[in-house]
Amino acid sequence: MIEEAVDTKSVAFYTLGCKLNFSETSTIARSFKAEGFERKEFDEKADTYVINTCSVTENADKRFKSIVKKAYAQNEDAFIIAIGCYAQLKPEELADVEGVDLVLGATEKFNITDYLNQLSKEEPAVIHSCEINEADFYVGSYSIGDRTRAFLKVQDGCDYKCTYCTIPLARGISRSDTLENVLKNAAEISAKDIKEIVLTGVNIGDYGKGEFGNKRHEHTFLDLVKALDYVDGIERLRISSIEPNLLKNETIDFVAQSRTFVPHFHIPLQSGSNELLGKMRRRYNRELYVDRVKRSKEVMPDCCIGVDVIVGFPGETDDHFLDTFNFLKDLDISYLHVFTYSERDNTLAADMEGVVPMNVRKKRSKMLRGLSVKKRRSFYESQLGKTKTVLWEAENKEGFIQGFTENYVKVKTYWNPNLVNTLQPVTLDQIDEDGIVRIS
The missing domain is CATH 3.40.50.2300 (Response regulator)
Incomplete structure (x- = not known):
């Protein structure tokens, strides 16, 4: 055999x-x-x-x-x-x-x-x-699954101790690729005629911890984005997700005037309740979160901001949930990724009191997903009449070609193979019945 x-x-x-x-x-x-x-x-x-x-x-x-x-x-x-x-x-x-x-x-x-x-x-x-403590070395990687964008890993592992999360147990301590290797991988991606790179990692704002998990900060996340901005051939760079406490003013300001970084941040929130954020052991409060959103919108008014939020965390009362719902409703954000809390073995949250019934978790999740639809629609409406650049993708979807603007508005027009993997300026006309902006 x-x-x-x-x-x-x-x-x-x-x-x-x-x-x-x-x-x-x-x-x-x-x-x-x-x-x-x-x-x-x-x-x-x-x-x-x-x-x-x-x-x-x-x-x-x-x-x-x-x-x-x-x-x-x-x-x-x-x-x-x-x-x-x-x-x-x-x-x-x-x-x-x-x-x-x-x-x-x-x-x-x-x-x-x-x-x-x-x-x-x-x-x-x-x-x-x-044993997970043996995962103390770094292996760089990137995906080139389609012609238009690649996911470039720059960091792995996490030193945070969020009470609901198993990622540190699954991936080990925070460690980063060398700046030299990130730039080499970016150049390899560029050579394949891929127009957009999405930076990925477990906690990419923590970038800079030594290649073998030591705490020597050789480069910062700001050093990384500044260096990547000069990679030849890459038209767009996108930051996939970054903790609010690690999204510094310097990074926001650099992205605002960058050659290639796009006005789009995905910033995990998890809860709009400071009490629950404390129980989750998150490293910020709602006030800091508001400050990060405001700063981003001040320097990039058309910036798209996505949010992760967890519903049904132990101890989340109706009041806590409504606090989060109203906090998000009033915040100038663009869409939500909603996660229904599920107990994970070997986490502190799994043993916490105040377990929320599953039917309540699902109801709250449905409410936030409805809010997300409204938020995305409102954001798209705010972009109508403006000229943006679309990176067109390769798939023919029922006679239409789709793509995203730099600020993550989903756009479609009639299928044209000549548009595939090209960047085209378009004026955002109207929102179709499926919620996608349609170009005539």
């Missing part, structure tokens, strides 16, 4: 979770290509299936089993490999899923091809998983 694994020459990938996972999947896929593997789509028959897991919510855990079944249905003799956060946190649980052959932890996943000749379908699933 070992010889069969060595001869394996096709591989397919499935990625759950964040942009960071997508960047790492893409890098791992390139390592398979270097070993002579042909890449297949996940719904095609392949000899090896790699599932990059997420464990931010209970739903991501549940999806894993259905994805394994899908792979198994394509080829019962295929090797199925689990990597990612869930694989680090609960390797035995994944190994027990029928069809899974190999589970790799946080450090082992980057050497995945080294393990292939150890596999046999006749054996129980093999686990190679480090």
Whole structure:
């Protein structure tokens, strides 16, 4: 059976979770290509299936089993490999899923091809998983899944101790890529005619901690964005998500006058209640959050601001929730990413009193998602009549081509293949029934 694994020459990938996972999947896929593997789509028959897991919510855990079944249905003799956060946190649980052959932890996943000749379908699933304190080195990565944009990883891990979060347990301490390597990766992306780079990481505002997890600050996040602004060939740079306490005035002001950074911030809030922010062990209060939004809008009036928010955290009363709802309603933001709180093993929040019933969590989540629709509509309406630049994407969606403006307004026009992967100035005309701005 070992010889069969060595001869394996096709591989397919499935990625759950964040942009960071997508960047790492893409890098791992390139390592398979270097070993002579042909890449297949996940719904095609392949000899090896790699599932990059997420464990931010209970739903991501549940999806894993259905994805394994899908792979198994394509080829019962295929090797199925689990990597990612869930694989680090609960390797035995994944190994027990029928069809899974190999589970790799946080450090082992980057050497995945080294393990292939150890596999046999006749054996129980093999686990190679480090203690998370061993994840103290940095592996750079970037995704080049489509022609228009790439996700570039610049940082990994987190030193924060938020009471609801398993990410430090899954990814280890905060550590950063060297500035030299980030610029090298950005240049490689540029050489592939990709127009936009999205910076990713677990806590990218913490960028600058030494390459091997030490606390020597060689460069700051501001140093990083200033250096990236001069990469030839990249038309746009976008900051995926940054903690409010790490989004400094200097960064906001630089983005406002930057050559390539776009006016778009995604700033996690989690709760509009200072009491709950304290219970979550977040490193800011709502007053600082308001200040970051105001500062961004002062220097970039058309800036798009996205917000992460958690509903149903232990101890969240109706008053706490309404406080958050009204806080967001009155804030000059553009859209919300709403997360329904789910208990995670080995977190402090899992043992807190004041558990919110699941039906209440879902009701609150629905209310905030409705608010998000209104916020996005209001933001889009504020942009009508203005001329913005759209980066057009490759997919033909029911006769339309879609893209995003620099400030993240979704736009569509009639399909034209000549527009793909081009930047075009457009005047934002009208909002269609589907909520997307339509260009005539």
